[in-house]
Amino acid sequence: MTYIDRRAARVLLVNAEDRVLLLCGGDPARPGLRWWFTPGGGLDSGETPAQCAARELAEETGLRVDPTELGEPVHHEVTEFSYREQHYRQNQHFFLHRVPSWEVDSAGFDADEQETITEHRWWSVAEIETTDAEIYPADLAALLQRCADTVRGH
Template sequence: MSESPVIERRAARVLVVDTAGRVLMLRGADPADPARPYWFTVGGGLEPGESVAEAAVRELAEETGLRLPIGEVGEPVWNDVTEFPFDGRRYRQEQSWFLVRVPSFEIDRSGFDEIERATVTEVAWWSSHDFVASSEPFYPPDLPMLLGRLGVM
């Protein structure tokens, strides 16, 4: 039996930081492994013809209800590549990270797509203590280091 090919994709991730220095995190699980939840940031794959900044704005609106003009997401603050399994497939994702500072707000999950509704179980604002105290994994694992470099934590 041959291994399925790796799916290449581009993504935009958004570090949503409130005035208290907390980071918006989503908790979910891979549908193929629902017993192993993890925390992650807002964001997702680019749609055809979409720039990374356009994807960041769209994902932010879909996953949080927060609608910002494209100019407010600015330029990426970090770029990386990650590989991961999701729903029985392997992905290799080139991703650009944006930093958005906003007042704390009530999250609106009504824009979630079908897979997000099925897999995202919680949304929370994380402090630096929450990263240290977490018994569940968060992605990327070096997120606190990146937030420190950006002056968030």
């Protein structure tokens, strides 16, 4: 199988109630399949992961932050997936950004996002741990717990 290599950045957007924002969407090539995922996407040419994360956050949620506010990535992974019948190997960095609250504005969605992202929701760690829904990254609950422990200084 031939993969398209892609670099990406994603954001763990966490509110004051320790809920993380997830978007729900799917692949037009596989109608009926839906999954939940963090805001983010592929790096543009010459873009740093933090710049990409800030741009994607603005596009997908309406929240504008300076890339320096995101700090260093809290997680890194390489994942493989298919989308529109093409196979990708994605090297992605995750940034943690906390907000008191945020009302999602999807006006910045590009045409592809308008077609594929159908809803958003703030999730607690407990909800993530007990849901049957498909959520990415697969270890999101543990990742959020590690981030919370780091913030608390444990």
